[in-house]
Amino acid sequence: MTELSHIRNFSIVAHIDHGKSTLADRLIQSTGTVQDREMKAQLLDSMDIERERGITIKAQTVRIDYKALNGETYVLNLIDTPGHVDFAYEVSRSMRAVEGSLLVVDSTQGVEAQTLANVYHALDADHEIVPVLNKIDLPASEPDRIKEQIEDVIGIDASEAMLVSAKTGEGIRETLEAIVHRLPAPKGDRDAPLKAMLVDSWYDLYLGVVVLVRIMDGVLKKNDRIKFMQNGTIHQVDRIGVFKPGMLPVDELGPGEIGFLTASIKQVRDTKVGDTITHEKKGADKPLPGFAPSVPVVFCGLFPVDSAEFEDLRNAIEKLALNDASFSYEMETSAALGFGFRCGFLGLLHLEVIRDRIDREYDIDLITTAPSVVYHVHMRDGTMHELHNPADMPDLTHVDHIEEPRIKATIMVPDDYLGDVLKLCQDRRGIQIELTYAGSRPLVVYDLPLNEVVFDFYDRLKSVTKGYASFDYQITGYRQDNLVKMSILVNDEPVDALSMMVHRDRAEMRGRAMVEKLKELIPRHMFKIPIQAAIGGKVIARETLSAMRKDVTAKCYGGDATRKRKLLDKQKAGKKKMRQFGKVDIPQEAFISALKMDS
Template sequence: MLPRCGAVRAPACPPRRCVAPSLLDQTRFPPHIPAMTELSNIRNFSIVAHIDHGKSTLADRLIQETNTVATRDMKEQMLDSMDIERERGITIKANTVRIDYRADDGQDYVLNLIDTPGHVDFAYEVSRSMRAVEGSLLVVDSTQGVEAQTLANVYQAIDADHEIVPVLNKIDLPASDLDRVAEQIEDVIGIDASGAIPVSAKTGQGIHETLEAIVQHLPAPKGDPDAPLKAMLVDSWYDAYLGVIVLVRIIDGHLKKGDRIKFMSNNTTHHVDRIGVFKPAMAEIDRLGPGEIGFLTASIKQVRDTRVGDTITHEKHGTTDALPGFKPSQPVVFCGLFPVDSAQFEDLRDAIEKLALNDASFSYEMETSAALGFGFRCGFLGLLHLEVIRDRIEREYDIELITTAPSVIYHVYMRDGSMVELHNPADMPDLTHVDHLEEPRIKATILVPDEYLGDVLKLCQDRRGIQEDLTYAGSRAMVVYDLPLNEVVFDFYDRLKSVTKGYASFDYQMTGYREDFLVKMQILVNDEPVDALSIMVHRDRAEQRGRAMCEKLKDLIPRHMFKIPIQAAIGGRIIARETLAALRKDVTAKCYGGDATRKRKLLDKQKAGKKKMRQFGKVDIPQEAFISALKMDG
């Protein structure tokens, strides 16, 4: 049995994601705590919910109620340790904590909690966390009710065969309506909400009842302590002092310090240096048994050597049956990252390599652009993922960036029968060799109050959407649309929030590829193509989009001493044009009267100079112009 242990001091920034911790802080572990726990006394669970419904706050109260962290060391969003997570109020990485709890029946339990992100871009973190646990707390805001990502996340829990305990949060607010939200959960999700626990994660009301429900309603893990070691690799991240830290869930057998282990996907072997758990600071223990979640270090140098979903076993007398693993994450949005100052290219390379160490879902490759110089083509799970990576590079590494237009992967089918994946519109092959193009499609689920439904339907129709379903849950409509991903990746979410005054919620999943009449549209500034503004558009909308972009660029590009033509082109055909007038210096100011030919001579000389300047002059496009020109306003 695990005795109730005293509070463990949590460092100001948990070692999991420290930028530059001291060696002393990283390697100072609390005293050993025993690791043998009966399977019947273990509960592994995750917290799932829509964005801002109170997952991280509920996790804080569970930690506080059980004295896992001393009161003086408690802070808001205890498990969100990145600065960007705290500022945005979102969870980006799923985090783990081990809680010791003595229940009302007098039994001591070990609760392994995984706090998961709510945003659609980080659904991959949610899906793999689900595979490591047996149950979920479904947190629903009792003032807002069921939202789009409540549905998406709870369906992942149902797919993972979880026992689900509904929790109705924010009951301290005047707008809380428990009966309505419980009815919504039953109608929309289809699970029994009669025993839903009313909670205020802010005040702590209902926290004890939540802990009791976890112990009584969630199932204990299954496992054979005498079988060969079989452990699931749930997550991994790099630490400057300890190497790669691996988060594992033991299925069968035992894992001890000093064991020789093997990763079954690549057959690499390692010697285990440390074994421990998160409380939420790192606490070293003797061994991990079936059903337990903890970490190991084994002097592994690269995160790429530890594939998420891999099976870990002993080098000798190990298991022969590998776990099914997870599907690897697939980037869906691509864009170019270029330093504003080309001298910072090497700094950018170092920053991207360091970020990729801790984020396996972030991919990159080097590219060059005629307009922007050297940079990187990066793949992301969505636009929020892109924003987070960009903000971290600018903040943590002090590099000013230019971000090109986000694009998706197109399938280009050539006339010879081959297929090419197109990540960057600037790399579009010669159209004479192209048979047809296919673009990625998504299934979008939007929950919106009835009064804004018309605006949402119009927005989806404008983005070439095909309506699949429309149902009602009380006064809220649930619309399902088949949409092209390239119409969604830039500003669809912003427009949706604008037309619904922030009341709509949105979730999507990839459904496949479909052929459509797509063309590459280039923007020419002073007769020079700007790679960063090349985009793929539907042929029917190309002229409208080209005209809008030219008009915007005319306002965004500062005037020069010469006239600048701004054109949109498809192939060799110009479809829209605007002209930015030249700044004019009054060269005749010094001529007081006299022969008019003196003024004419000065004006002709100025005209010739402007012509030569336009031929050799360089047009500077400010960074804001790239982003602003690509947004579609209405």
């Protein structure tokens, strides 16, 4: 049992690549939590994709025992959080389980958009924040300028910011002391009824569902009968423990502690993140305030290239959904692609990560349809439908108007690239809200349609600013606009995987770009193929893919011209018949390349 005054719970927040996971490694290593021979870089990033891309996707916890300079031993519970905008939900969740944050800022690059977003999450959760300037071993490091910038932009006192190099280990001891002396101890009553907050849950092949909890009040022991307050299910606790990154069983968890429990729970769906766990008898009266559920913003269809692999895909998706509460799916069928699933994601990176994991862990080749967002379609009779897939658009004669989701985007960019960024946002139908300077760097806030952002906005932003801009967004609501559904027809057959919602003013440009691209991507057949973009019954762009020709008149030499004509007419009739019954094969690469079109 640990005294409350000797526990410190904190998270590490930062922009992508500012060194959170490396700092976590050093804190774990310098306190001897993990022996040197077991140490590896990004110790807490357990997924292959996290290690490969160098990003954190799931928030991870670890318990560190630290003997302070005053001779006391403290228990530090650290949560390493993701930095990418798609996983902001993981961050806000982790913040509720702890009392303080280390704000890591790269001392060569300074404050970025994501730094701001994550600080606001921390401030919303009433955190004490300790600024940490990382990478001071680099020659380009400017700690004094960055301290000023933190005070100007974020408005927190940075005069006592820690100067650290997570790579070399410089300043780590001072940081540990700051955690002990500057972050508050948790509050909680040991004798009150049990209240434990469910922070995260995932599926383990041997133990069933593992639940990560933060104890607020009361004590959790092995063999207790516990109740999940949201869905009222009751379970008996099999084991409880803490993470020293590996699982370490303990006898009990008291107030202020973060640990895990297993209770032979079969499905992660039964454990809702943000739920309150209490004892079956003499439990708490009312639950803790939970989290807002995560709302998927980008939808796309996942189909197996080989339709025989549909069952394998179903198993893979069900298993991934077990460990990822923010990923939703439902079955759908498509004329061109057969059976598959319509899946919801928090953003494009989330989509890529899920797609990579299905490909890698389950070895299934996938076709991904055009990502789309959720539109609100208001009908003439006053009802409102949510449109997830442009192919399901109702008849336009019954539609009154369509609303699309809008976001508030915060972009920080060096002065040299400001013009390019403003132009990019204008091209994407953005409305400028403000342009201010954070120190010497412009901070641009735009109101943008989410539809224009999900495609390749982030890639374009990185390329026009040579990678220096940083971008963060939150969804603000829905607004009416002049939107239409654009269908793509190949050989007069609509290809539902390529239909998309576009703004009427830009439909022709998008349609023309799409058909030109498809003309290059679709292989030639024995008959000619028209490729068209249409809105309703009106064709707005067309290209024709010419047929491969066989010289049927080769064996005629001399003689009457009508003999040649007869053979050519016969060939023409054959091609016409072929076109009627011919099936056009659109290769998988063509789908993906056509969707990655550049505006």
